[in-house]
Amino acid sequence: MNITILKNRLVEKGLRVTPQRVAILEAVERLHNHPTAEKIFEYIRKKFPNVAEGTVYKVLDTLVSNQLIRKVNTEKDIMRYDAILENHHHLYCRESDRIEDYFDEELNKVIEKHFKNKMIPGFKVEEIRLQLIGKFNTR
Amino acid sequence: MNITILKNRLVEKGLRVTPQRVAILEAVERLHNHPTAEKIFEYIRKKFPNVAEGTVYKVLDTLVSNQLIRKVNTEKDIMRYDAILENHHHLYCRESDRIEDYFDEELNKVIEKHFKNKMIPGFKVEEIRLQLIGKFNTR
């Protein structure tokens, strides 16, 4: 992933381009396993040993509210982040913390079709996410 | 919900029946809005003013690992619990912390059918949960 592209994403959102923001955005992309704030912190510390933990949290918040990254829903009280913005789903391992992205355009269509005919009273659906819980083959 | 039924559920799992466990199990059922540990604590404190916060966490853990209740996946670092065990989905409000249960047998069938034809390489799906994110009509 090109650094210039990352910088442009910040600019497009009207955000100031700081080395910390670029580094954190890059880290979330690179650490493609839905990293925690801690993992991101460790990762960017290698390049910028003086970045503060608090800054990581603040920047992650900023990136989330500007829709440059997303939070991943988990059963844990530790937040995890995802750099992929397009509509996709997640595979959750029952036996570990592993979470993988899952893309299935056909599935999206099937679900979309279902909800085209079936409205939910009192609720307007804006986004649909699937959580597929199971086991990865360890081979 | 009958207390005797709740007690039996504990017995069936080989768990000792304590007043705290029964009260917490009942609280999760009664507080049907996917309560936090804190809400459960407050609720049962009315009846048992000497129950400890730590006990609530321990009991919730026990109930979850014995599949008497479930954790609800959220984007927050506060855990929430669900007493409904049958296969269902959740409606998440974008603007608040409101989470509602959503039952749709037809949808389950559509999804089941989709995955009957389409295997995910390297992953065995055991359970599918949908998160429907959007807005509740405030009327």
Next chain:
DNA sequence: GTATGTGCAAACTTTTTGCACTTCG
């Protein structure tokens, strides 16, 4: 130059832990 962002440390919130005491079966 000025508004905005960062580093640091302290505080806060949620959850976990250890251990003496109590209770269930």
Next chain:
DNA sequence: CGAAGTGCAAAAAGTTTGCACATAC
């Protein structure tokens, strides 16, 4: 009675906050 559960208080883990200093634009 003995194994398992609870209460309490302290600690850990994760996150937020306030403020002086630094930096982007």
